[in-house]
Amino acid sequence: MRWKTEDTPERKAFREGFREWLSTKVPKGWMEAIDSSDDEAFKKASESFNFMSWARVIGSSGYAAPLWPKEFGGLSGEVWTQQIVREELARYRLPLFGLNLLGVGLVGPTLIEHGSEEQKSRYLAKILTGEEIWCQLFSEPGSGSDLASLATRAVRDGDEWVINGQKVWTSIAQFSKFGMLLARTDPELEKHEGLTYFVLDMSSPGVEIRPLVQLTGSAEFNEVYLTDVRVPDENRVGPVGDGWRAARTTLMNERVTLSGISLDAASITGGARKDPFESMIAGISDRQDGLVRQRVAQLFAEQEAKEITAFRASMARLAGQQPGPEGGVNKVFNAELNQRRSNFLMDAAGLSSIAWDPNDRTGQARAHTFLRARANTIEGGTSEVLKNQMAERILGLPRDVDPGQGLAWKDTKRN
Numbered sequence: 395m396r397w398k399t400e401d402t403p404e405r406k407a408f409r410e411g412f413r414e415w416l417s418t419k420v421p422k423g424w425m426e427a428i429d430s431s432d433d434e435a436f437k438k439a440s441e442s443f444n445f446m447s448w449a450r451v452i453g454s455s456g457y458a459a460p461l462w463p464k465e466f467g468g469l470s471g472e473v474w475t476q477q478i479v480r481e482e483l484a485r486y487r488l489p490l491f492g493l494n495l496l497g498v499g500l501v502g503p504t505l506i507e508h509g510s511e512e513q514k515s516r517y518l519a520k521i522l523t524g525e526e527i528w529c530q531l532f533s534e535p536g537s538g539s540d541l542a543s544l545a546t547r548a549v550r551d552g553d554e555w556v557i558n559g560q561k562v563w564t565s566i567a568q569f570s571k572f573g574m575l576l577a578r579t580d581p582e583l584e585k586h587e588g589l590t591y592f593v594l595d596m597s598s599p600g601v602e603i604r605p606l607v608q609l610t611g612s613a614e615f616n617e618v619y620l621t622d623v624r625v626p627d628e629n630r631v632g633p634v635g636d637g638w639r640a641a642r643t644t645l646m647n648e649r650v651t652l653s654g655i656s657l658d659a660a661s662i663t664g665g666a667r668k669d670p671f672e673s674m675i676a677g678i679s680d681r682q683d684g685l686v687r688q689r690v691a692q693l694f695a696e697q698e699a700k701e702i703t704a705f706r707a708s709m710a711r712l713a714g715q716q717p718g719p720e721g722g723v724n725k726v727f728n729a730e731l732n733q734r735r736s737n738f739l740m741d742a743a744g745l746s747s748i749a750w751d752p753n754d755r756t757g758q759a760r761a762h763t764f765l766r767a768r769a770n771t772i773e774g775g776t777s778e779v780l781k782n783q784m785a786e787r788i789l790g791l792p793r794d795v796d797p798g799q800g801l802a803w804k805d806t807k808r809n
């Protein structure tokens with residue numbers, strides 16, 4: 395990318411070291427095929443690649459989370475190490491997270507900042523290797539955007555907590571070993587103050603997972619009912635009543651995670667994929683049409699703007715800043731860009747975007763991506779709510795009115 399600076403000698407050495415490591419882990423000919431744009435050779439090389447075990451391979455190498463401390467499976471690296479790893483993985487069409495996107499992107503940073511030493515030792519390494527998948531038990535039927543109003547109760551009973559309530563939209567709960575659970579421990583306090591953060595073992599008695607089928611036909615998320623679920627106090631993350639602080643770390647990292655990926659499910663969960671823009675152009679038959687060319691150029695410019703903004707945000711983190719409300723800027727832009735891109739792909743495909751041969755996997759994938767993209771502006775905080783936050787926290791505009799402000803949670807009006 396033209397706007398990127400040249401690698402310093404230190405960064406160049408790191409990049410070369412990582413490439414060398416990659417070359418010992420992917421099938422012979424894989425990287426050469428990509429370097430020489432030989433699609434046939436790449437297809438052949440990728441036949442013998444096991445995506446299921448890839449999470450284990452990269453997860454135990456340190457490269458999956460270069461910023462995490464070495465003792466917990468990372469490299470104790472600086473921000474540029476992560477940048478380089480992501481660039482190289484994208485270049486060589488390799489997935490980073492496997493199914494454990496939420497574990498690596500959200501849980502890890504939260505436990506590193508708020509967890510006890512025992513919790514870090516117990517959970518972090520297995521998040522990276524994908525041995526233990528995690529989900530996020532935050533949203534409830536009456537509490538999504540206004541998350542702090544949530545009603546799931548945790549009541550202390552000796553060394554345990556008893557949890558009752560309902561969560562919803564819980565992605566990948568059906569595959570998860572653990573969930574990050576936000577629950578109300580004191581209804582007498584103002585809504586943000588009476589919350590506590592727990593690690594929930596999803597196999598505990600009283601946890602019931604019911605799949606919810608989406609527009610795409612897949613059941614990616616679930617309802618999770620919690621009935622007298624017992625959670626040991628050692629699973630509490632941070633002090634009682636301080637759950638909102640840990641939840642904010644999770645949410646800020648969620649925005650960064652969702653703004654840093656292509657929001658294309660296949661690129662998250664595995665599968666050798668070209669750069670989404672490259673695949674997009676390759677799939678358009680009518681490339682001579684002036685209007686088509688204009689829209690491609692517009693999307694290309696937007697994609698570049700997104701990359702530059704993400705690069706600047708990671709440079710800010712290089713200067714020691716934690717992800718802040720500006721993470722929302724990229725999340726909103728990335729989500730909306732993804733929708734514009736999938737809308738364009740449907741337009742460019744003409745009639746084959748609504749009817750395709752059952753064996754046409756491209757037609758199927760295009761329709762799936764288009765439908766799935768509707769969720770991008772909702773998941774991880776809606777665009778409307780994130781724009782409110784930008785207005786308040788970045789632009790300094792007056793705060794949105796909160797009728798419950800200053801009241802005990804039990805006295806507030808809720809859905």
Ligand SMILES: Cc1cc2nc3c(=O)[nH]c(=O)nc-3n(C[C@H](O)[C@H](O)[C@H](O)COP(=O)(O)OP(=O)(O)OC[C@H]3O[C@@H](n4cnc5c(N)ncnc54)[C@H](O)[C@@H]3O)c2cc1C
Nearest residue numbers: 530531532533538539563564565769772773774775776778
């Ligand atoms: C695909 C997908 C996966 C998800 N995965 C998870 C998960 O794993 N774990 C989890 O906990 N949650 C998950 N969610 C839930 C997600 O975080 C919520 O859907 C989101 O925060 C919005 O909450 P809500 O659905 O309750 O909508 P509501 O909060 O009821 O919002 C409804 C509408 O009102 C608007 N609105 C609300 N408040 C304001 C305001 N103050 N100003 C302006 N407009 C406002 C919203 O923008 C939206 O358009 C997922 C959602 C999706 C779509």
